Amino acid sequence: MGFEIPKIKYTGKIQEITIGTGQKAVRVGGATCYPFYRFEGEMPNPARIAFEVWDHRPDDWQEWAIEPYRDVIHDPAAWARKSIDVYGAEMIALQLKSADPNGMDRPVDDVVRVVQDVVHAIDVPLIIWGTANDDKDADLLRKIAEVCEGKNVAIGPVSEKNYKQIGAMAIGYGQVVMASTPIDVNLAKQLNILLGNLGVPDEKVLMDPTTGGLGYGLEYTYSVIERDRMAALTQEDVKLQRPVVCNLAHEVWKTREARLTGKDDEKLGDEIKRSILMESITAMSLAFAGADIVIMRHPESVKLVKEMIGELMG
């Protein structure tokens, strides 16, 4: 009798979710096994990468992060197009940074106009990431849900505080919501239950477990995603059977280690290589834990991660 590898018995399945419309729509989720454990179950959709685009010219990016987008960085729609046309983006994540009340605090209508420009300029699925300010987002994301009607975009972060306002509009205009909770399995589940009670269909919910960058709490996010998946797949916890999205680029690129140059400290080595690796490792780790969508910044990091996912899925 030959040796048989012991296998985990799965009883659940991650909800399959479609974002975007038409030929370029992206499907995520659907797994019946742990991430990349394809010898134990099905993983019909690989982890996807969304290129981040800011709604306003960023003023604190490293030169080497600006470089790939230098010609378009002042124009979100052009930026998004370049990401697709030049770097092969399959999804765009529009970060509504300028709307943040603690920053520029641009009026809702101005920001909504930027969203409209971008959504009309591209044909790949769009993720729209608000300010994480509950009140502003409640207002902003509701309007965005409306103007993006028919585009099946993903809007978030939706919190326990504003899920009712945003959730209701998302139902009305058929958008996907990203349910955001602070690194806790139970809180994630609670928000999913609340969204369900509100009437948001299961196939319209992504989970954002809150992401820390490499060296800045990544392991917490990792553990929580891992536990989400265990509950979803082996403990029949239907309320946790949602794909996971991780908004990691901003977390990685703002760290000190992603900013210091080789001149600041010789031991740290080349800053470009270093920050790209930091972003790649963060993204790959999260994909291993179970992230279905990772939001990234640098085309080189994206390339590395895409290759690796490709190999694992091959």
Next chain:
Amino acid sequence: MPAYTIKFLPEDRVVAANEGDNLLEIAMRSDVYINASCGGNGTCGKCRVKIIEGQASAPIHSKVSREDYDAGIRLACMTTVHGDAVVEIPPESQVDRMALRRKMEIPHVLSAFGSTDFIRGWKVDPPVSKRYIELQRPSADDNVSDLRRLEREFQARYGRNEISIDFQVLKALNTTLREAGWKVTLTVIETDRGIGIINVEPGNTEDRNYSIAFDIGTTTISAQALDLANCSVVKAAERKDNGLDLCTLAELSDYNGQIRYGEDVIARIMCAQKKGGLEKLQKALVKTMNGLIKELLSMGGIRAEDITNIVCAGNTTMTHLLLGVSPKYIMLAPYTPVLASGVSGFAPSGAATDANGAPKACEENEAEQGASGIVIPPVRVKDIGITLNEYGRLFVSPCVSSYVGGDIVAGVIGCGLFQKENVSLYMDIGTNGEIVLGNRDWLMCASCSAGPAFEGGGIKFGMRAGKGAIEQVKIHPVTYEPMVLTVGKTKPAGICGSGLIDIVAGLIETGLIDQNGKFRRDRDTARVRHGEDGYEYVICYAPESQVERDIVITEVDIDNLVRTKAAVYAGCKVLLDNAGLSYGEMEKVIIAGGFGHYIDIERAQVIGLLPELPLERFIFIGNGSLLGARLFSFSRGFLREAERVARNMTNIELSNSTSFMDEFVAAMFLPHTDQDLFPGVMERLKNGG
């Protein structure tokens, strides 16, 4: 030199005050009680008073509306006096002590089990008893000492060695014996360290042996006077055999006089560390006890000299403060009390059961051989300041750890958990939630800081289960109008624990709140509105209430209640996990605590406080601590058993538990994040909401 006179209404008490004195402090020192639970720092807003006339100044405060302010309403703790004044204490700021006197009623939901006998196989054998003896008169042939004479007769009658006698008794022995014609009654105390003679009185007084059992709570002190001489198990069988009412002559409660020094045990410990603080706290507590004793004596028609002993059960901090021992290290890691043993004269002895498996708690009347360890003999009540008589003894229930005290040990004895063959769960829900799991072979316990929500703390209109407290509420599923019943059927003054459970259960069942405890604003009712603390539901409009304000429950209140119930549920869960057990395996879930006069189990399940088990598995015993204390007084076997139970109970520190926080967050949902645990509730919510 007192400059002003302040008159308090409605008591009509006139007291002296100096320029700039704080009104709440004036009230405190003159024993005028104003409801103030924040210690006087203006945060609780409960000490509202009305300045009828005179000079008193207070800043405008967020807890007093403009309209009230103009009508003379002030917070006493923020008010200083600058002249003679007349101050009215409105009903909501008074403490209704009469309401506390009500005897616990068995809840209707559980009435079928009210008469269950909790305890098996015990007989009346009080630790302090009276023995009548007649001595031979001394003669020329027999001129041994008075003491030897006493000893000789006592040994002849009772065949005991290891006899001791109080030094104090000797002083009057010669006159007492002679004046009584050599016919005297000895009061003796029997412990692991032998038998002690603590009093000698003339004549036969064997039928006058009384005791007082105390539950010393952080908030409330309850006491019962017991007739030890006339109590027998035979008599018990004729009456309620549940040990609740057996031979009780009188029962009373009062607020712990220490409340003025802080609402919870931590505040008290802090206070005890200040100079003179420990003495102040000890005196305040004893003063409350003395007051209760006085009233009990007159209610029961008992003479002070016939009370032979007092038995107290309280949490660890209260136990320390009662004895005047510093509780300082109870609050500092790694949380060590000075003592956990009881003041009982007993040491924990070996096995709980005899060879046949029968509990031997009360069948072994002789001092057990091999009892080991330090024994703390009962102290004279006089020595801790209790005004009673010269010889009466004080017994104190043993504790387990810094946060699982003698009240819990007494409760475990009182409800019979320690005798059960199958595993049961005991939960005492007060300011702290304490949980005990186990059976006659093993016991585990934990304490979780649940918060005082069920006693009315941290709830805007929260109050203890006194007169006017809303205790039952039903909300109409279509009109959302509430049906309200109060304690004493008076106009509502506030909401007590059982009322809170009803209200929150009603809100969730009717869909007025979501499972996270937040109001849904799309329901067609004016009762849900935006108030000064966010969204709220009006239970009772001002004209119908005693307090002349709308009685509401706010989202903040619901948050606090959810936190409290989550801590209790999570504590139980962690304890069960530690033992590798589940709720389903519990023979009984025994609930003790001061929710009110009843608890509706189904409602408590809707909010996820209690697990979804068949109703017959639940027992509500009310004050478990008092129940145990009275048993100690009736039978000394229980005192030894308590020492054993306390010593053998395994304490799980939830603060060190990695899973507690997780379970807590999971339980912070209505009824619970894991909805599979509450299938019945979920079904009801689906059909109703």
